[in-house]
Amino acid sequence: MSKRQREQEKDRLFTRRALLLGAAQIGLIGTLAGRLYFLQVMEGERYTMLADDNRISLRLLPPPRGRILDRNGEPLAVNRLNYRVTLVAEQVRNVEATLDAIGKLIELTELDRRRVMRDLRRRRGFVPVTVREDLTWEDVARIEVNIPDLPGVAIEVGALRHYPHTESVGHILGYVGPVAEADLTGEPLLELPDFRIGKNGIERIYDRELRGAAGTVQVEVNALGRVVRELARDEPTAGQDVVLTIDIGLQSFCRGRLGDESGSIVVLDVHTGDVLSLVSAPAYDPNLFSAGLSARDWEELLANPKGPLTNKAIAGMYAPGSTFKMVTALAALEAGVVRPSDRISCPGYLELGDHRFHCWKKEGHGGVNLQEAMMVSCDVYFYEVARRTGMDRLAAMARRLGFGDLINIDLPGERRGLMPTREWKQRTRGQPWVQGETLIAGIGQGYVLSTPLQLAVMTARLVNGGVAVIPHMTRSIGGKPNAGRNPPPYPSMGLQRSGLEAMIRAMNAVTLEERGTAYRARITERGFEMGGKTGTAQVRRITMQERERGVRRNEDLPWRFRDHALFVGYAPVHAPRYACACVVEHGGGGSAVAAPIVRDVLTETQRRDPSRRTGPVASLVTPNGG
């Protein structure tokens, strides 16, 4: 073959093959055209029907939130049915017009409308947005009747959080609220219209456990987005129930006992760390929050000088006053700088350098030993003991008993109080510590600040045999035991037995001896007797001139300058089981105001104790069969 022939052969081959390939392409395009004709013309009607009737949509089922119960199973937080109107953006042609139509049927404020528009922008198009909730039956009926004219609008029923015991447990439970932008984690559950998460208290701390897991339902919807039938369902997992250590009966009693006062009460089981009651007054009704708080209610809460939004039991900080004297005494005994029987003379003041430190009793107590000093709350005795012990050892003992740091209870917003040290003062004030400040700290004044919870913890640790018990709010979650962040066993503080026993004897004397500062507030019921210590914390400084003119009486002062009244107590004295701390803000004297409250609370606590409810007869039945 010549080169020319070969070229021609190559051309012919190309032409042949190209035509074949081209024909194949035309054939394949013809196939596509035929298929298109088949689908759109021959089967068109069938698919038109399918398009109108069968659309499959996946929806989330919110899980019911776990309940919160008290230690005896009494419900404190439950779920109530809530009817609401929702709107799915991608199924609505004109949102404004639809809202207008809804507004003609039920009341819709300008505020509602703005919130709906904002939510629509924030959420994905297929997520329903709540237009209004907590509808009455009448509203529900009006919407339901008009549903066919309102594509994309639906009535849904959800759960609203309800707190049957209202404000008496408000601070403990906290409340639930709508998911804020900052809370969004990409979890689709959080984007559901009425989903609520814990915003404070137990609701917030145990939100994960209470929340549960979402289920899904696959439904067929028609062209208007109405559900035709359910295809598959994956049930949600309900949130776990949280059982608290709180005894709601005792809690309500404590709340009632505080009345209109501003203050708090904490009751602990000294061995287990169970918090039987934790009250802060005044309080707020968590139901207001779960339904959506009005701006006016919120302003009112904020403006109240008694601070109803703060849980004072864990976040209120007060000078412990004389209730701190156990710390001073124990630190001194532990350091060996004083013996319980040593007498110290009190002429009504103690002079240090050119400064005079006054006792609360101007004429002085004469010579007092440890027990007497505690009983009459002699300041001079504790000035002297604090001077001998020194600030370092004093602060170390205070920390062991729970001051100056977080107790780490399972509630949000706890504060650490303040236990000053030399190093702390140098760092924060830039000045060296002076000895006079040690004396002041020795009677729980000056820089020292503590929370009522810390006072209760100190008391518990003193009377339970020196165990560093850590209080907690929960008994069990989802049926499994749970004792907060630091479960037992609790370590021993490693203190001398003799020192602790001396403390208990001294505190018993405060209520049991006639000269004791709380004798008038003692428990007289046999077997229920309490021991304790009064405290009165100054809020203002008493000047030299005033001391000479005569100190002004509390009742003559404006409320916010009056002293805080404090009392820490425990019962029964023969085998301490319960510790209680009470602070009444600007209430006046500890013995006159706080001690009677603790007396009543500890009496009630013991009466409610299931192991003692049957009275003295039960104590006759010993394990050996008596």
Add this chain to the structure above:
Amino acid sequence: MTVLIADREPPNILRKLLQVPWLVVLLVAALAGVGLAMQYSAAGGAWDPWASRQAVRFGAGLGLMLVVAMIDIRLWFRWAYLCYGAALVMLVAVEVGLGGRIGMGAQRWLDLGFIQLQPSELMKFTLVLVLARYWHGRTMEDMGRIIWLMVPLLLVAMPTALVMKQPDLGMALMLTGGAIGLAWIAGVRWWKFALAFAAIAAAVPTAWEYYLRDYQRQRVLTFLDPTRDPLGAGYHIIQSKIALGSGGVFGKGFLQGTQHALNFLPEKQTDFIFTMLAEEFGLVGGMGLLGVYLTLFLYGYLIAFRSQTQFGRLVAIGVVWTIFLAVFVNIAMVMGLIPAKGAALPMVSYGGSSMLVTMFGAGLLMSVWIHRDNRFGPRGEL
């Protein structure tokens, strides 16, 4: 490079511009116009987020296409291996993760800053160039010997293996299909194709068992019986068929499609854009689009027959065949004729890579036409 050409032959530029096959430009623009309209509809009647961005890319693509068309076909011949090598390097770069981004479950994108380039798309056309160059130099005797088939096999196998590893089975099949078409045109013997098909048929069970990933097996099984998983993998095919079928002869009208508006169609602006078109414009619209493509292909064949060199013919038909394969795979997929996979509809689907490389291919086609009378020897010599 355009500068270089302009320096050498200044008067040519104007004459060349006159020679540009404007019908090709018109057809390409028509396809892009349909795409923009559907992307506008997919966004619920809005330029954002798709149509506006695609319009900018189309503008850039037009420039690229004309520049490619102006460049002498002999230069393309000379640069064929260079282009192929560059595309291969990019594929490797994606594979080792150099700027490779996870998109749709596979590493396919190379982030170049101004565009996320899919190197495998580019490879489709550079493979056409390199194979055309290789076969341009082969004589009829060469074609008869197996030994001469080794080089093209290797040229195809390297990118195919890389693409398979991504893993992008669809693209691998597309590259192989393109190469087979070219080998056919070049004149490889009948029986060799028969042998290759037999070998593939024998390999299928093995591949099914060991090579295919689970989700790929699912796709094939679901294709064979879409109703076996109506809420899972078969969902898209069923929904696409419902949307298509409900369009009827004249469609529901522009912006009136209900199925895509309710989000029943996934990836409606890319893979399922033909479904949208057929839903809104019906059989008339669907046939119209097929007609535009067919016209473009037939014009490509005309260009091929008029070219004086084997290289020009092979490039022209290679480009047509490559675009055709993508069109067929996409439309057949949305109509439930072949298994569902992520394949764009050239010029119409939203996406920069697919559009730009398709216009690059169209540019090559136009270059073949403009330089159809330029002859050169087996090694490109005049």
